[in-house]
Amino acid sequence: MTQIIPNLGEISHQYDALFVDLWGCVHNGVKALPEAVAALQTYRSGGGKVVLVTNSPRPRAGVMKQLIHFGVPDDSWDTIATSGDSARSAMYRGVVGEKVYFIGEHRDQDFFKPLDILENPVDIRQVPLEEAEGIVCAGPFDPMAEPEVMRPQFLYAKQKGLKLLCANPDIVVDRGEAREWCAGALAALYTEMGGESLYFGKPHPPIYDLARRRLSALGTPIADDRILAIGDGILTDISGAMGEDIDSLFITGGLAREETKTSQDPDVEALNLYLQKEMAAPTYAIGFLR
Template sequence: MTSPLPAIAGLADLAGRYDAVLSDVWGVVHNGVSAFPSAVEALVRYRQTGGSVVFITNAPRPSAPLIEMLDRLGVTRDAYDAMVSSGDATRVMIGKYAGRPIHHIGPPTEDDALYEGLNVRRTGADEAQVVVVTDLDSDDDTPEMYRERAKLWLARKLPMICANPDRVVEHGDKIIYCGGALGDLYAAMGGMVLMAGKPYQPIYEEAFRLAELAAGKPLDKARVLAIGDSVRTDATGAAQFGLDLLFVTGSIHAAELDAFGKPDPQTIADLIAPSRATVAGFLPRLNW
């Protein structure tokens, strides 16, 4: 059995140990509808102490439109130095299909920025050479609803590029499925699935590079803190890249962990343990 984890009052308890933070966004800084004011304040104050903050997100769009979205949600730009998204990393994969047909799964126009300048042509699955998944077509969809469509992709041996490795995300007071859940279904059926976002190395390497640029000096991984709410992506990614983790319990795992009631540190430790993450602490919502 793993050792119980330390509950902390806020980021201030850890700030002196770390020169930079790589923070998840959705579920940590906002819930898809509005910003969490305490989280924004915590990151602003951390930067005021001299720390650098890079947002690292599995959102399936390039950073520029995501920054505009954060503005609308109330995440002020003084809360972070830079951002890298799964969309940024995924564009490299999609670029290999320049001039060729691709089949898009996800909101029909919301993710247009993902393809800008890549010279790919969206078609039906019967013509495409690859399936690109940003999210499910609707927030009410479940992965199982795509099984029949996936049989065609599999029959044609189409690889899948999954621009959002997250399985679920908090949206207001609901938990909705993300592209990663469809990627899991396709992989279980025998399909080839490619991902570049968390927990995979490319997105962490770019986030670390941006953190060093913001800090103006080389950084020691032992002094860089990852913040996230997902065991599968944030905890696993932090462990594989060699970063400590601050775990936010009050998002996608809130119900099972009784995050806003009487959370049991041992239960939280057991949940995170398979990731092998080194956990600096946990709290229900990021705050200072």
């Protein structure tokens, strides 16, 4: 049964590394969450390693700039693994072809920056849908618009047999008080319509492979039973951790704050009902990372 804990320090001595989600855990899409930052700083001061594992479609360098903007200090983390980096690597290996139709906002163009770590990367070109060999989706054109607006384009793409590379499997995120759609919502619609979507972020294995490589690069390899995954996404962070056989800490005051009736801490009965409904079993739960 999931154990509700008062703070990270209650269990942190059991783990040598943390895989920590960003949005909803360390920041709210607008600014850093001070208690979460302090908890990670304390954990690192005791020798623990913090890997930020995010479904952001941005490259690692882009996420680092975003963290500075939000006020997340660099002494609260050690390294970063992004869904964007994992997906970019796949794109430059040619998994959806050379000519791609891009779905995303203008700020997501960093996704197409050259990737120097690959030998002989594919020459990727952005083209109209009619000329495309595949689709790359970093998010909706308009994050406030319903995913259904893409149905006509997806019907055409499905008929052409195009694969969709999803750079962010999240369905929604909360930016401050506003809830926005993510690339995962579009990929889910495309799959529902009979198209093929390829995922590289949580809960899928590629991003965990990347996170382990980034962790190992810090020094001594750390076994999975000494890693704790932290996140507020039951279908991404917690499902992914369960799939990787990694212990997890569910932040109930994020995406599921209403379902778990979280003010400072989750309501026990509401939490149990929610976990039963989602068929999830995080090792621990807490209202907010602190």
